[in-house]
Amino acid sequence: MTTPEKGEVNVAAVDDLHKRPENTHWILYLAAFAVFVGLAAWGLVTFNENKSSTEADAKATELAQRFEAAGLGALDVEATARVLGSDGGAACTDPGNALRTGVLNQQLVSGAAGPGQRPILATHDAVTGARLVIEVYCPDQSAEFEETLNDLKLVDGS
DSSP states (O other), rough: OOOOOOOOOOOOOOOGGGSSSSSHHHHHHHHHHHHHHHHHHHHHHOOOOOOOOOOHHHHHHHHHHHHHHHHHHOOHHEEEEEEETTTTTGSSSSSSHHHHHHHHHHHOOOOOOOGOOOOOOOOOOOOHHHHHHHHHHOOGGHHHHHHHTTOOBBSSSS
C-alpha cells in the first residue's frame, strides 16, 4: 500500500451496496409478514373476550339470589358472570389457602396505625360471601373450605 502523495486523497474500497437490486430484502419482509399473520391468527383464536355463557349467567344469578337471601346485598349478575365465569375463576383456586392468607393479612394490617392496631375476631358473617361462592361455583371444594373455616376463630355478631 502506498501513501498518498501531496494533494492526493486516499480512497477506501467502494461498497457496491448501491449497485444491488432493490428487491433483495423480500425474504425478510415475507418472513416478518408471516410472523405477523401467525401471531394475529393465534391471538384471534386464543383471545377470550369474557364470553358470556348461559352457564356463567345461571351461576351468577344463583349466587346473586343466595347473597340476597343471606342478607349480603344485591350482586350485579353481569359483572359476577364476567369475573367468575362458569368455573369460579380465582375463587375456586385453592380457596382455603386464599382465606388463610386473607385472614392473616387482615390481622397483621387491620387499617389502624400505631397503638390502635390490633388483630380482630372476624364474625361468621364475614366469610358467608366466600362460602356462598364456593357452594355455587366449586361445591367439590366446599368440605375443604369448611375445614379451613373450622381452623379460624370466628364470633357471632355483626
